[in-house]
Amino acid sequence: MIELNCPIKPNINKLSKLLDQINERGWYTNFGPMHRELTERLEDYLGVRNLLLTNNGTSALQVAARAIGTKSILSTPFSFVATVSAFKWQQDEVAFADIDRKSLNLSPETVKLAYRRGCKADTVVATHVYGNPCNVDELAKLSQKHNFQTIYDAAHAFGIKVRGETVLKYGDVSTLSFHATKIFHTIEGGAMVFKDRANFEKAEEIINFGIRRGHGVSNVGINAKLNEYQAAVGLVNLEEIDHILNHREELFYQYREGLKNIVELPLWHTEANSNGAYMPILLESEKKMRMLSEALNLRNIASRNYFEPSLDKLFIDSHNYGSVNSVSVSNRILCLPMHAHLTSKDVDLVIMSVKETIDKA
Structure with missing residues (x-):
């Protein structure tokens, strides 16, 4: 059988050594050493700053929305269900605009038409479908004209560059999925890449129950952290x-x-x-x-x-x-x-x- 997908298998010998280190420390979650190392190595590899790991790609979308203040979205109808259900789950308003017939990505022309017809969405959510980058330049122009924020669902876009620079630099935030079926995975996991440091810091609180380090609870939050075992899988897979x-x-x-x-x-x-x-x-x-x-x-x-x-x-x-x-x-x-x-x-x-x-x- 030629399978549709077959996840990469982390080198078990290398992984065992990292798991032994975790067990010796007894630090299994809550921003541990493996979490920090994977964050730094991914930022270096992807050419980004303000990268925050999460427990999956869906919570990355949800936390990203809360960090930048999203309440209503205009999104593509051609994407995986989580691209929209993540927002529906937290009762954000959702509207759809059509895709470009050739690229299959959210069409800037239909976004423009939606706002001309009275769309009030404060955030556009666009997927780089199959890893094919959206028309990021046109969407950036429209965001300025119509005063909306942009979240890019980059679950398929690990390692993608536009004009030699990472596609993750576009928009207010890009989200990644590190599910086992993806090119790079941590079994389950994800990440957010923020344009602004202030939004990154807010998201860091949200994924840790709303706790600001050294200040206690300062926000309404959830638990969306990536644990040390999963970070170890990521470190091993990143080598390949x-x-x-x-x-x-x-x-x-x-x-x-x-x-x-x-x-x-x-x-x-x-x-x-x-x-x-x-x-x-x-x-x-x-x-x-x-x-x-x-x-x-x-x-x-x-x-x-x-x-x-x-x-x-x-x-x-x-x-x-x-x-x-x-x-x-x-x-x-x-x-x-x-x-x-x-x-x-x-x-x-x-x-x-x-x-x-x-x-x-």
Whole structure:
């Protein structure tokens, strides 16, 4: 079976040594030495400041929103459910604007249209879908014009750069997921990267029950800290990340070269690299997407209609400024196998299987 995803496995010998150190110290959580080291190494690797680790990517979104004062959002309907449910859970107002037909990211034009039509959202939440950067320049201009803050859901964008600089520097805050299925993981985990230090410090209090170090409880908070065992997994996996990113990027472009005249491929940001987070293709119709998925399954090749459904269909009580493109794409999108254990030979087999199925259709 060629699996859709296969998490990277931390080197057990290296991990055991770090776990022994944690056990000897007896410091298992609450901003311990492993937590500090992983924070510093990630800031250095990603080229960022004000990075704060969390226990998962969903709480990263929620805490980020509270730290910057979000009460209402305008978001993309084409993303993983947590991109929106994180805000619905804490009773923030939610509205949707449509995606760009080619990049599959939140469209600046539809954001502009939403605000012209009376949208009052104080924050735009945009996902770098499949690791493909949003039109960050246009969204930055709109944020100034319409006075909204920006949260980027960068769960897929580990290691992504625009014009040679990390995509995480854009917006007021970017959030990351370190779930086991992601390129880099701590089994469960996440992070926030803040533009302003003051927001970082507020978030640091929120994830620790609202406690300000040395001052007691100063805010309403929750418990969203990353523990030492998970930080140790991150430290071990980070040692392999360059090889992982290079390998996945090679497979990504191998796929796109082999399928470029066979299926529709999302338009990638022209000034960005790729991290091979996912391998999405678009079929002409939902029927053809289902047919291809079933044909691949018969050949022991996994695939997934991801993301589906368009989130405006799940959260029907939210205001919708348009989702025609999102609904169309969500019915026709298919993600092919992509992970660090995949081989070039595997990719050739998937490409051949897609071609043969399409030719027979």
